Amino acid sequence: MTLVVKKTTQLIAGMIFMYGIYVIVHGHLTPGGGFAGGVVMAGSLIVIILANGTDFLKLVKEKTGTTIIESLATIMVIMIAVAGFIFGTKIFFNNFLPKGIVGHLVSAGVLPLYNIFVGAEVAASIFIIFLSLIIFKEESGE
Amino acid sequence: MELAVSIITGLMIIGALYAIHAKDLLSSVIACGIVGYSLVICFLLLKAPDLAIVQIVVDTITLIIMVAVVLDSSREEPFSKPDIQGYVSSITAILLMAVLLYFFIISIQSLDVLGKSSLRMAYHYIEEAAQKTGSANLVTGVVFDFRGYDTMGEAVVLVTAVLGVLTILRLKGKK
Numbered sequence: 001m002t003l004v005v006k007k008t009t010q011l012i013a014g015m016i017f018m019y020g021i022y023v024i025v026h027g028h029l030t031p032g033g034g035f036a037g038g039v040v041m042a043g044s045l046i047v048i049i050l051a052n053g054t055d056f057l058k059l060v061k062e063k064t065g066t067t068i069i070e071s072l073a074t075i076m077v078i079m080i081a082v083a084g085f086i087f088g089t090k091i092f093f094n095n096f097l098p099k100g101i102v103g104h105l106v107s108a109g110v111l112p113l114y115n116i117f118v119g120a121e122v123a124a125s126i127f128i129i130f131l132s133l134i135i136f137k138e139e140s141g142e
Numbered sequence: 143m144e145l146a147v148s149i150i151t152g153l154m155i156i157g158a159l160y161a162i163h164a165k166d167l168l169s170s171v172i173a174c175g176i177v178g179y180s181l182v183i184c185f186l187l188l189k190a191p192d193l194a195i196v197q198i199v200v201d202t203i204t205l206i207i208m209v210a211v212v213l214d215s216s217r218e219e220p221f222s223k224p225d226i227q228g229y230v231s232s233i234t235a236i237l238l239m240a241v242l243l244y245f246f247i248i249s250i251q252s253l254d255v256l257g258k259s260s261l262r263m264a265y266h267y268i269e270e271a272a273q274k275t276g277s278a279n280l281v282t283g284v285v286f287d288f289r290g291y292d293t294m295g296e297a298v299v300l301v302t303a304v305l306g307v308l309t310i311l312r313l314k315g316k317k
Contacts, residue, residue: 023195027279027282028277028278028279028282028283029277029278029279030279031191031192031195031279031281032191032192032195032279033192033279033281033282033285035196035296036192036195036196036199039195039196039199039200039203040195040199042203043199043202043203046203046206050206067308070301070304071301074297074298074301077294077297078294081290081294092290092291093286093287093290093291093294095275095276095287099275099276100276102272102273102276102277102278103278107276107277107278108275108276108277108278108282108283109275109276111275111276111277111282111283111286111287114286114293115282115286118293118297121297121300121301122297122300125300125301125303125304126203128304128307128308129207129303129304129307130203130207132307132308132311133207133210133211133307133311135311136311137214
């Protein structure tokens with residue numbers, strides 16, 4: 001890509017990433033949540049790779065790290081759900097933390113935690129699918 | 143508002159029909175984009191911003207991936223002239239549509255008014271979800287608290303899709 005496109009994406013991608021984090025963290029207050037914010041975060045990463053293009057070895061390294069993040073986030077979602085068994089009423093997906101005041105940033109018990117981990121998982125999943133398509137193309141071209 | 147949604151739905155149908163019949167696969171993929179982005183406007187008109195955010199980003203990413211795949215292929219759809227088997231199957235499809243439409247009209251007369259009985263649960267959610275879950279966004283409250291199993295299923299389905307992609311696209315292990 002040309003220099004203009006590269007510089008513009010380098011300026012904008014950070015802001016898109018921050019917007020994704022905002023959508024995830026405010027998931028229990030404003031429209032959005034784990035899925036929407038995670039997809040926005042993955043979009044910012046994809047924009048950087050589309051505009052700049054990185055070398056093959058770097059992409060393989062990045063894929064390994066992203067796979068670990070995705071697996072850990074999925075395990076954490078299930079672990080928080082299992083934690084409902086241990087604290088308070090013995091129900092799967094029990095909201096065991098104090099609810100707080102409706103409308104505050106720190107409220108709604110465990111729902112923000114679910115949002116954060118599901119967001120990380122969705123972002124990593126979509127990014128992995130994109131990365132593996134590029135890597136597959138590079139491998140088959142050799 | 144119903145008029146606007148109807149017009150946009152008509153546009154979506156035209157886009158989908160063009161996507162089927164286009165000879166160049168690239169224009170077919172762009173026509174699929176018409177369907178997705180019209181759906182975004184429908185979601186905004188029907189006051190579902192959660193879905194609109196997800197739909198607009200997912201549609202863009204899918205479009206990028208599909209364009210990359212199509213540019214790598216031969217870009218032309220193999221076209222064959224309609225033979226007798228094609229005519230038989232299209233006539234069967236039209237007859238089946240007519241029969242199904244007839245029974246659909248019969249069955250819809252014996253149903254309740256739309257949303258009278260089936261939305262009883264929804265009213266309960268709207269009234270009490272904010273107090274019970276402590277979340278100001280009712281969608282998040284329902285998705286992660288009342289319907290937690292569904293969300294866990296979606297997350298696991300996404301992981302399974304990634305595992306499938308990684309397994310199918312792996313070249314080194316196949317050799």
